[in-house]
Amino acid sequence: MTVNYDFLLHHQQTIKEDLLNLVQAESPSHEKNLVDITGNLIKTIIQKRLGKDYICTEYINNQYGNHLLFQKEHSPKPRVLFLCHFDTVWPKGELPIHFEDELFYGPGVFDMKAGLLSSIWAISSLENTLEALPISPVFLLSSDEEIGSLSSRDLIEEVAKTCEAVFVMEPPEAETSNLKTARKGMGMYQLEVQGISTHAGNNHEDGVNAILEISYLVQQLQELTDYAKGTTVNVGVIRGGTTINVVPEYASIDVDFRISTLFEAERIMQAIEQLTPKNPLAKLSITGELNRPPLERNEANQQLFKLAQEAGRKLNIVVNESSVGGASDGNFTSALGIPTIDGLGIPGDGAHARNEHIQFDMFAKRCALVAELCIAFGDKFVNDYNFINNKEERITK
Incomplete structure (x- = not known):
């Protein structure tokens, strides 16, 4: 010793x-x-x-x-x-x-x-x-x-x-x-969708469902996960809607991602920041960053x-x-x-x-x-x- x-x-x-x-x-x-x-x-x-x-x-x-x-x-x-x-x-x-x-x-x-x-x-x-x-x-x-x-x-x-x-x-x-x-390094993003609220029974066709739009984004985000590269993307929190008979005008998600290299961090951040809503009438706001390399x-x-x-x-x-x-x-x-x-x-x-x-x-x-x-x-x-x-x-x- x-x-x-x-x-x-x-x-x-x-x-x-x-x-x-x-x-x-x-x-x-x-x-x-x-x-x-x-x-x-x-x-x-x-x-x-x-x-x-x-x-x-x-x-x-x-x-x-x-x-x-x-x-x-x-x-x-x-x-x-x-x-x-x-x-x-x-x-x-x-x-x-x-x-x-x-x-x-x-x-x-x-x-x-x-x-x-x-x-x-x-x-x-x-x-x-x-x-x-x-x-x-x-x-x-x-x-x-x-x-x-x-x-x-x-x-x-x-x-x-x-x-x-x-x-x-x-x-x-x-x-x-x-x-x-x-x-691993980690980053966090928040995505917010602004839709159009209407009566779910009388004017359903006039609404833009923010929850529906955010659901499309969730699927795209989860598909960025690549275990072989040590990359994970996790939608951990989702919010949206007010009541059952209203087409929801707002929804948001909180996203966590983990990466093993700076090169992979840049790929994930670029993919997230280039996301667009499926419905052109919906508005998407994206905020976030790489918290730790x-x-x-x-x-x-x-x-x-x-x-x-x-x-x-x-x-x-x-x-x-x-x-x-x-x-x-x-x-x-x-x-x-x-x-x-x-x-x-x-x-x-x-x-x-x-x-x-x-x-x-x-x-x-x-x-x-x-x-x-x-x-x-x-x-x-x-x-x-x-x-x-x-x-x-x-x-x-």
């Missing part, structure tokens, strides 16, 4: 106390006051575990919780961004917090407060076992990831462009504990994964990779061309489910994996000129 793993084992009780405090500080995305209380707790944890050398910049947000950035000033080492969020999907008091053997249950513990905390303790283990850090850690902790990163995306991209790599502390794949080296399994991301495998061998951990359908903030950084690896958090299950939990007995070893990855990245960055170079050329302007 490694010295940082021994350090983490020695401090397991303190880690458990930190995690309990962090999970008890519930932080549903839309409750700004609660999210900011959690942010203040995180400031305290970082100061206790990493010291006052990490300067905090707080980005005030009037609608959602404030975002937090921690970094050391004037470090010459390669900058590695630990990308985390501390908002959760659960209303306050919705889920009980408890231990069962080595399983820790609670709102947001798997997605992703345990991963956030493990990034802090991974660096703490290096600070306490090495003469000098192999990297310059940058912690960006956002408050609105669970609702689409509406206020944090620009900040994430701005900070990521100053870094050589991004470690996303989201949980690993639940079934396998694999790291996530590919994620895909995190693709590209060469730069694979270099990070290979380093994670090397780090795992030092800890007798077999590190494998998976492609998943859900998106994260790592989708943004990878699309910029910055090497990104995801799923570095703590194994468990139940993201967005009532059985949300982590395997606390895995915390020290998975946290040590992150620490060893930092060492491997720092060494490789210094000793291999061709590794993760030409940042200015890679990053999308």
